[in-house]
Amino acid sequence: MNARPPHGSARPGGRTARTRVAVLTAAYEALGAESFSALTLDKLAERSGVHVSTIRRRWRTVEGVVVDLLAERSSTLPTPDSGDFRRDLHELAQAIGDFTDALRNRNVIQGLLAAAAHDPRVEEIVRAAFVGRTEQVTRIVRHAIDRGELPADTDAKDVIAALGAPFYYRVLILRGSIDARLVRTSAEAAYHAARAGVFGAGPDGE
Structure with missing residues (x-):
C-alpha cells in the first residue's frame, strides 16, 4: 500500500x-x-x-500524519517471488495477517477508514494507498501466469483482492484477531479459485 x-x-x-x-x-x-x-x-x-x-x-x-505513516509501514511488506504460486500466496497471506493483526497498524487502518467516510481528500489518499500496494504484489500472479500455473486471462488484481479481503473483514467488520487458520484458508481459497479459472475474464469480461 x-x-x-x-x-x-x-x-x-x-x-x-x-x-x-x-x-x-x-x-x-x-x-x-x-x-x-x-x-x-x-x-x-x-x-x-x-x-x-x-x-x-x-x-x-x-x-495527514497517519496516511504518511501507513505508507511508510506498508512499504516494508514483502512481495514473495519464490517461483511457486501457492507458496507465494501463503507467504503474502502471512505478511498481510501479521500487518493487520498488529494493534498499531489496526488503529491506523480503522482510523483512516473512519476519517475517509467524512473527508473526500482522505478517502482518495487511502484508496490510492491500497490500490498502489495491490498493484505492487500483482507480480506474484503475473509470474504464475508466465510459468503456466494459471490461465492466461487471470485478473491479477482480483486474485490479490480475494486473498486480502478476509483479513480486512475480520479486522474491520468482526473486530477479531488474525489466526493461523485464516491465513491458511485465505491463501488456499485464492489459490484454488485462481487455478480453476474463477478470476478469468469470462463472458462479462470479454
Missing part, C-alpha cells in the same frame, strides 16, 4: 528527514497505546519533540 504523503515530501537526509522520522515514530508509538480518535497534533508534538506548528505546516492534520 504505497502512497505519497498528502502534504510535503521527505528528502533522504537532513533536518526534514529527521523531523519526519520523529513524528512518524511518535504517531506509531501513540497508536499502540490509544485509538486514532484520541490522537491530536499537540500529543504528537509532545511525543516527538517537534513543534506543533512544524507538524501542522507539513502534514496539516492528524490524518
Whole structure:
C-alpha cells in the first residue's frame, strides 16, 4: 500500500528527514497505546519533540500524519517471488495477517477508514494507498501466469483482492484477531479459485 504523503515530501537526509522520522515514530508509538480518535497534533508534538506548528505546516492534520505513516509501514511488506504460486500466496497471506493483526497498524487502518467516510481528500489518499500496494504484489500472479500455473486471462488484481479481503473483514467488520487458520484458508481459497479459472475474464469480461 504505497502512497505519497498528502502534504510535503521527505528528502533522504537532513533536518526534514529527521523531523519526519520523529513524528512518524511518535504517531506509531501513540497508536499502540490509544485509538486514532484520541490522537491530536499537540500529543504528537509532545511525543516527538517537534513543534506543533512544524507538524501542522507539513502534514496539516492528524490524518495527514497517519496516511504518511501507513505508507511508510506498508512499504516494508514483502512481495514473495519464490517461483511457486501457492507458496507465494501463503507467504503474502502471512505478511498481510501479521500487518493487520498488529494493534498499531489496526488503529491506523480503522482510523483512516473512519476519517475517509467524512473527508473526500482522505478517502482518495487511502484508496490510492491500497490500490498502489495491490498493484505492487500483482507480480506474484503475473509470474504464475508466465510459468503456466494459471490461465492466461487471470485478473491479477482480483486474485490479490480475494486473498486480502478476509483479513480486512475480520479486522474491520468482526473486530477479531488474525489466526493461523485464516491465513491458511485465505491463501488456499485464492489459490484454488485462481487455478480453476474463477478470476478469468469470462463472458462479462470479454
